[in-house]
Amino acid sequence: MHFVDAKGILSAKNGMNIYRGCTHGCIYCDSRSSCYQMKHPFEDIEVKRNAPELLEIALRRKRSKCMIGTGAMCDPYMHCEKELGLTGQCLKIISRYGFGLAIQTKSDMILRDLDLLKCIHEESKCVVQMTLTTYNESLCKILEPNVCTTKRRYEVLKIMQKHTIPTVVWFSPVLPFINDTEENLRGILNYCFDAGVKGILCFGIGTTMRDGDREYFYAALDRHFPGLKQKYIKRYGYAYECFSDRSGELMKLFHSECEAHGVMHDVEQIFRYMHEYEQKDGQLCLF
Numbered sequence: 001m002h003f004v005d006a007k008g009i010l011s012a013k014n015g016m017n018i019y020r021g022c023t024h025g026c027i028y029c030d031s032r033s034s035c036y037q038m039k040h041p042f043e044d045i046e047v048k049r050n051a052p053e054l055l056e057i058a059l060r061r062k063r064s065k066c067m068i069g070t071g072a073m074c075d076p077y078m079h080c081e082k083e084l085g086l087t088g089q090c091l092k093i094i095s096r097y098g099f100g101l102a103i104q105t106k107s108d109m110i111l112r113d114l115d116l117l118k119c120i121h122e123e124s125k126c127v128v129q130m131t132l133t134t135y136n137e138s139l140c141k142i143l144e145p146n147v148c149t150t151k152r153r154y155e156v157l158k159i160m161q162k163h164t165i166p167t168v169v170w171f172s173p174v175l176p177f178i179n180d181t182e183e184n185l186r187g188i189l190n191y192c193f194d195a196g197v198k199g200i201l202c203f204g205i206g207t208t209m210r211d212g213d214r215e216y217f218y219a220a221l222d223r224h225f226p227g228l229k230q231k232y233i234k235r236y237g238y239a240y241e242c243f244s245d246r247s248g249e250l251m252k253l254f255h256s257e258c259e260a261h262g263v264m265h266d267v268e269q270i271f272r273y274m275h276e277y278e279q280k281d282g283q284l285c286l287f
C-alpha cells in the first residue's frame with residue numbers, strides 16, 4: 001500500500017472512498033476497469049491518510065445533515081483497515097456530527113464497528129449493505145477468494161438484524177454459465193429473507209465487463225473453469241453488459257419472491273431509501 005494526502009473526500013453525492021484498490025480478489029471486480037484510471041497496481045492500495053481530517057472539515061461545513069455513503073467503489077474493510085483503522089475513524093466522525101451512513105462491504109470486519117453503527121442508527125439512519133453473489137461456499141472461495149464467504153456474510157446480516165440495523169443486499173454480479181441458476185438465486189434469497197433484509201438490489205442476472213476487468217476475469221476463468229473463456233468470448237464479444245440467457249425467467253422469480261416476502265426489490269426505491277436522511281431522538285453517542 002502507499003499513502004497520499006487527498007484534496008477532498010466527499011463526492012458531489014456525499015460518497016467517500018478512503019482506499020483506492022482492493023485486496024479481496026473478486027474475479028469479476030469492476031473497480032479494476034481501466035476507465036477508473038488507477039495509476040498503481042490494484043492490490044497496491046492507495047490510502048488517503050488524511051481522510052478523517054477531510055471528512056470532519058466537510059461535515060462541519062455542511063448546512064444540513066445527510067447520508068454519507070462508502071464502499072461503492074472499493075471495500076472499506078479490506079485487510080489494511082485492520083491496521084490503519086481509517087474507516088473506523090471516519091465512522092466516529094459521522095456519529096459525532098449526527099450524519100447518516102450507508103456502508104457497503106463483503107467483510108465481517110464491519111462487526112468491529114458494530115457499536116458505532118448502532119450509535120449512528122440511534123441518532124440518524126445507518127444502512128449496512130452486503131454483497132452476496134454465490135450461495136455455494138466452495139464456489140464463493142473461487143469467485144471472492146480473499147474475504148469471508150457468503151455464509152459468514154449472512155451471519156453478519158443476522159447480527160445486524162438482532163441490533164435492528166437495516167440491511168440491503170447487493171445480489172450482483174451473477175456470472176453467466178457459473179452461478180446463474182435457480183438454486184443459487186433461491187439460496188441467496190432464503191438467506192436474505194431469514195436475515196430480514198430491507199431490500200435486495202439486482203440489476204439483472206449477469207455481469208459487466210470492461211477493459212482491465214475483462215483481462216483479470218478471463219485469466220481467472222482459465223485457471224478455474226477451463227474452456228469457459230472461449231464460451232464467453234463467443235457469446236459476449238466485447239460487450240459491456242453480459243446477461244445470462246436465463247435472466248428473464250430468474251428475474252421474474254426474484255421479483256415475485258421479494259414481493260411475497262415484503263422485501264424491497266425496485267432499484268430506484270432502494271437507492272432512494274439509502275439516500276434519505278432521518279433524524280431521530282436518540283442521544284449522540286460519545287466516541
Ligand code: SF4
Pocket residue numbers: 021022023024025026028029030031073074075106
Ligand atoms: S470487494 Fe469489491 S472492490 Fe474489492 S475486489 Fe471485490 S468487487 Fe472489487
